[in-house]
Amino acid sequence: MSEVAPVSELAGRAAALDADDPLARFRELFVESPDVVSYLDGNSLGRPLRRTAEDVRVFAEEEWGGRLIRGWDERWLDEPLVLGDRLGGACLGAAAGQTVIADSTTVNLYKLIRAAVELAGPDRTEIVADTDNFPTDRYLVEGIGAERGLTVRWIDADPLTGVTTAQAAEAISERTAVVVLSHVAYRSGYIADARAITEFAHRAGALVVWDLCHSAGAVPVELDAWGADFAAGCTYKYLNGGPGSPAFAYVAARHHAALRQPVQGWLGRRDAFEMGPGYEPADGIRRFISGTPPIFAMLPLRGMLELVEEAGIAAIREKSIALTEFAIAAHGKLLEPLGVTLASPADAAVRGGHVTLEHPSFREVTQRLWGRGVIPDFRAPQGLRLGLSPLSTSFGETLRGIEAVRDELV
Amino acid sequence: MSEVAPVSELAGRAAALDADDPLARFRELFVESPDVVSYLDGNSLGRPLRRTAEDVRVFAEEEWGGRLIRGWDERWLDEPLVLGDRLGGACLGAAAGQTVIADSTTVNLYKLIRAAVELAGPDRTEIVADTDNFPTDRYLVEGIGAERGLTVRWIDADPLTGVTTAQAAEAISERTAVVVLSHVAYRSGYIADARAITEFAHRAGALVVWDLCHSAGAVPVELDAWGADFAAGCTYKYLNGGPGSPAFAYVAARHHAALRQPVQGWLGRRDAFEMGPGYEPADGIRRFISGTPPIFAMLPLRGMLELVEEAGIAAIREKSIALTEFAIAAHGKLLEPLGVTLASPADAAVRGGHVTLEHPSFREVTQRLWGRGVIPDFRAPQGLRLGLSPLSTSFGETLRGIEAVRDELV
Numbered sequence: 119m120s121e122v123a124p125v126s127e128l129a130g131r132a133a134a135l136d137a138d139d140p141l142a143r144f145r146e147l148f149v150e151s152p153d154v155v156s157y158l159d160g161n162s163l164g165r166p167l168r169r170t171a172e173d174v175r176v177f178a179e180e181e182w183g184g185r186l187i188r189g190w191d192e193r194w195l196d197e198p199l200v201l202g203d204r205l206g207g208a209c210l211g212a213a214a215g216q217t218v219i220a221d222s223t224t225v226n227l228y229k230l231i232r233a234a235v236e237l238a239g240p241d242r243t244e245i246v247a248d249t250d251n252f253p254t255d256r257y258l259v260e261g262i263g264a265e266r267g268l269t270v271r272w273i274d275a276d277p278l279t280g281v282t283t284a285q286a287a288e289a290i291s292e293r294t295a296v297v298v299l300s301h302v303a304y305r306s307g308y309i310a311d312a313r314a315i316t317e318f319a320h321r322a323g324a325l326v327v328w329d330l331c332h333s334a335g336a337v338p339v340e341l342d343a344w345g346a347d348f349a350a351g352c353t354y355k356y357l358n359g360g361p362g363s364p365a366f367a368y369v370a371a372r373h374h375a376a377l378r379q380p381v382q383g384w385l386g387r388r389d390a391f392e393m394g395p396g397y398e399p400a401d402g403i404r405r406f407i408s409g410t411p412p413i414f415a416m417l418p419l420r421g422m423l424e425l426v427e428e429a430g431i432a433a434i435r436e437k438s439i440a441l442t443e444f445a446i447a448a449h450g451k452l453l454e455p456l457g458v459t460l461a462s463p464a465d466a467a468v469r470g471g472h473v474t475l476e477h478p479s480f481r482e483v484t485q486r487l488w489g490r491g492v493i494p495d496f497r498a499p500q501g502l503r504l505g506l507s508p509l510s511t512s513f514g515e516t517l518r519g520i521e522a523v524r525d526e527l528v
Numbered sequence: 529m530s531e532v533a534p535v536s537e538l539a540g541r542a543a544a545l546d547a548d549d550p551l552a553r554f555r556e557l558f559v560e561s562p563d564v565v566s567y568l569d570g571n572s573l574g575r576p577l578r579r580t581a582e583d584v585r586v587f588a589e590e591e592w593g594g595r596l597i598r599g600w601d602e603r604w605l606d607e608p609l610v611l612g613d614r615l616g617g618a619c620l621g622a623a624a625g626q627t628v629i630a631d632s633t634t635v636n637l638y639k640l641i642r643a644a645v646e647l648a649g650p651d652r653t654e655i656v657a658d659t660d661n662f663p664t665d666r667y668l669v670e671g672i673g674a675e676r677g678l679t680v681r682w683i684d685a686d687p688l689t690g691v692t693t694a695q696a697a698e699a700i701s702e703r704t705a706v707v708v709l710s711h712v713a714y715r716s717g718y719i720a721d722a723r724a725i726t727e728f729a730h731r732a733g734a735l736v737v738w739d740l741c742h743s744a745g746a747v748p749v750e751l752d753a754w755g756a757d758f759a760a761g762c763t764y765k766y767l768n769g770g771p772g773s774p775a776f777a778y779v780a781a782r783h784h785a786a787l788r789q790p791v792q793g794w795l796g797r798r799d800a801f802e803m804g805p806g807y808e809p810a811d812g813i814r815r816f817i818s819g820t821p822p823i824f825a826m827l828p829l830r831g832m833l834e835l836v837e838e839a840g841i842a843a844i845r846e847k848s849i850a851l852t853e854f855a856i857a858a859h860g861k862l863l864e865p866l867g868v869t870l871a872s873p874a875d876a877a878v879r880g881g882h883v884t885l886e887h888p889s890f891r892e893v894t895q896r897l898w899g900r901g902v903i904p905d906f907r908a909p910q911g912l913r914l915g916l917s918p919l920s921t922s923f924g925e926t927l928r929g930i931e932a933v934r935d936e937l938v
Contacts, residue, residue: 149593171585183559222819409632
């Protein structure tokens, strides 16, 4: 009699981890793609929920088509604040009244940085940013620096370690108006010590804008506890809002009264529907709103927030760590011997929800992987980024992806 | 034997107009609300298409969920330009390569006005705008004027006649950097002579930003023929994009090379995915893009553009004129005797797709009308605005609404 072939040690671990995963039940709530063997890019674009079409049907018939223009008074005018509060409570450590769903991350960061520069006053002549931040953040501070007459003081960040607190402390001074950093680095996944950096900036009289794109929904954020000033991020990664879904912005309550943002639109004005002369900002976080809020586009986020609330961000983070630990272990067994190096922190305590690996051939390898239904992301010049979205990714799927990378390298 | 009760003359005309309406077949493509007797606010929020849920299902399963991150390379990165071209061709008289779907009207106007001020150069110290323009436009020029050190020169527009060409000519001078006006006035529906005003502005060396919110999809626009510089507008009115759907922006090709817009985001940069240091604008209209384009939110517009292309903007305008002529005739019979006045142009040639009526009691009347499923819009202080969306509104529905207004007044 033939014996059953021995399961590889990694496959056995993946199976055991999946069997013990308390969040496993969430996976079946997401749409699966028939040609995708392993989706490892949930931190660029999260999968849709299966309920999306039905949610849209109900919305189209009952809200948009049913209530028509009455929907604005009945629900939609508050929707950016209601969903903002839910997101703030579930994922950002933000008490109610400080978070709003609006625009894109880029537009929100522009408005926040501009507002921060105004608040800091004309004696503060520098913006502190880092060379490894996401491109949009870098381009924005360049542009705002040029238009407002501030110098950008660049921290030369090591992609692997991100911006260290020591580097931030060295760069921040009494000349700093605002510090613009990512909480989780988009390439390495390094988690900055946001609390320490915020505290240091405040001691120097500076303000901080945190980009939370790679944190929200995967890595717990404690904006109120950090004493944060401003933050923004997207909802299409771990919050599964769909391609180009609306972003969020956070403004600490203590800044509301003095906050002036540059894109003065009708729905950020006090008594908007009086349509009167002269812009006067509305009270509270509503003054951050510019144009008509993207209600239809917030629908997938509505659905996803229910899942995040149910699972809880602590359990999501726990699974996220288990996924990245497993991916790194599989890398050690299968890819490191082939010359692949880890370009993310080895210590889970300072590593977010994704893992980046490096190899000179990864640009070409990524193309071949995509062709066979294994979908990581490529980040120039040679990074393969594995985004392991906790609610929709299994350990087995993670292993299948890493095995495929090995197959392409041998 | 009893005779059939004679149909009122207006009801007879409505029935005949509906019977002869070559666009009547489009009406059944839209979702109907069970409690709505007459929807007269299609110029605030167009009805959804019935196909919306099915379009979203296909999108969620095949594009978003099926192609996942590959969707960006395969379709979505070009989607804002592809849909922009279609909108430009179908509704705006804009040759390809000049129109983009992006952000909100407010954000687009902010970026366009800022770009125009830069292009105009530091010797031009005034922004010309009018007191009856939509609030967002007024608040934006105030804010931009203050931040860039320009004075706003206000044209005191008569709501009924809008900004006349003579008024514009008087206000525009060698000091004018940019003129910001609406093509169709949001209250009266007055159609400005965009070609003449643009020509006059150009002779004075000034640039013009046209707000097309109340034109797009109802009133033909000829941006290229006008020699227009910039334009923006929304897609949630006559283009039925859904509450808060993405807006559009137009930049004439001759301005592309010199255009610098202030919200320098990653997807407006040349070679965006190289993520390199330093912002360099992409070629063409793509440089107007800031953040990640709202692809999911463009879905209803995709579907609606098919209808607009099929119907043709000339036929849509023809029906729009017939609807407003009929509404004004019904007003003359039923409401004028009750003290209601017409606050829109009587001449269809200078009247857009909506009709505004005035009466001191209209604030309260609107509330009561909404309660009985008749849904016009109210515009302070005493305007009842009837937005007659050509593809989804019948003459019978229009009459039912006006009869209900009469019932509330007697």
